[in-house]
Amino acid sequence: MRVVITIQHPGHVHFFRNPIAELQARGHDVHVFARENDVAIELLEAYDIDHEVLAGESDGLLSLAAVQATYEMRLLRRAKRIDPDVIAAIGGVAAAHVASALRTKSIVFYDTEHATLITKLGYPFADVICTPSCYRDDLGPKQVSYPGYHELAYLHPDRFEPDPSVLEAVDIEPDEEFAVVRLSSWGASHDVGHGGFDDPHEIVDRFEDEGVRVLLAAEGEPPADLEAYQFSTAPDRMHDLLAYADVALSEGATTASEAAVLGTPSVYVNPLSLGYTTELEEEYGLLFEYNGEMRHVRGLERAVSIVGKSREPWRRRRDALLEERVDVTELVVQQLETLARTSASNRSAHATTTSER
Structure with missing residues (x-):
């Protein structure tokens, strides 16, 4: 399966690095695209995650809008060539928009209720929104709740042992x-x-x-x-x-x-x-x-x-x-594989119907 993962913050690198390794170990084709933010690119390099940087940093809300527009446009071009089965992100504004434009599936992971700008721009376009069970908002049928925290994708003892x-x-x-x-x-x-x-x-x-x-x-x-x-x-x-x-x-x-x-x-x-x-x-x-x-x-x-x-x-x-609480890496991989299979099946059925016409 072809998976696109987008990174716009250092925390996103930590969250996705174990799922990326697990997906690749299972034979899936994973493409990582990033926007420069704080030490996000440095972390991607430290963890030896192959990636492409699509946009630079912003220094305020006005420049953020311009950077985000550039990021989405470039992500759309890259994803169109890849033809992914699923696009994943934290927050997921760009991922949800691009997936919607390409008629593929998107999955958003989020845990920040007061980030209303991100949720208003991203949630309506996402296919699945995964939130911790303690998340305070009811997002309707798109929402998948799980007993865990983002931090347990990389700090669960099965994934991390501190080095003295x-x-x-x-x-x-x-x-x-x-x-x-x-x-x-x-x-x-x-x-x-x-x-x-x-x-x-x-x-x-x-x-x-x-x-x-x-x-x-x-x-x-x-x-x-x-x-x-x-x-x-x-x-x-x-x-x-x-x-x-x-x-x-x-x-x-x-x-x-x-x-x-x-x-x-x-x-x-x-x-x-x-x-x-x-x-x-x-x-x-x-x-x-x-x-x-x-x-x-x-x-x-x-x-x-x-x-x-x-x-x-x-x-x-x-x-x-x-x-x-669960090992969130397992949850992320399971959700991505499930949604990717659904996406691939739907597109196959659509292609068959179109050819029959």
Whole structure:
């Protein structure tokens, strides 16, 4: 079967890299097309995933529209030559539009309820929309719900084992307590008008007062006087680091949930709550979300209160999560194969009917 997968964000690389390998191992023809965004291309190269870059980065909503139009036009031309049985994506605006134009099938994976621009542009054209069971919106008959999270496509223990050598790479001693602090750029379409931490300097000072090392991961440039806290390691090693951190404090939901499914206590500071961040808090106690006016103060206090204690309770909570949630890679492959077979069968029947006429 011929499968097209589109990549527009680093998180998409992580999500699809295991399904791509599994599909290829089963003999399917997989074509990957990407748009430059942060370290997405660097990750594709790090994982040795053959791909073609169709468009560059954008620096705002106006340029995003132009880049997206270029991306869709080029994707349409490439896909027309390939004649895919299915086109897959996260969010899936370009994938759904192109598949609709080519009269093939599209499948969209998504977990972000408040990204209304993406959902309004993409969902009406998609054939199947796969969402975690905690997703808050009812999308009708197109929706396939599953008990899992995007992060379990690449951080399930069957797919990932953390490498302790990452500690040496960032100059952390084996018994040294440290926190990973993730700052967002707030440049995505669904981030407009929102923000997380009041003052990153206060976070660094508070952790250091407790004897906790701070490793800063900033999307874009960090404040100039905090550059010394920005750690340097290959982007594909971030998950190793999260697995060994004592706590993760993040403005981004993806990093917060990655830490949580790895069994690292996670504090999510953001005015926008999500179905999966709420479930990780209420069902498993692995994540704590703060989205009110005092979110910065309350989130920081919670993060500081976690360090210095046994990690065993977090391991037990993670075990409970893994008992009830699926290996999402298996789900992705099964959905793609099923939809591709349906698409191939429909097109074969259409060709037969046309020839008979």
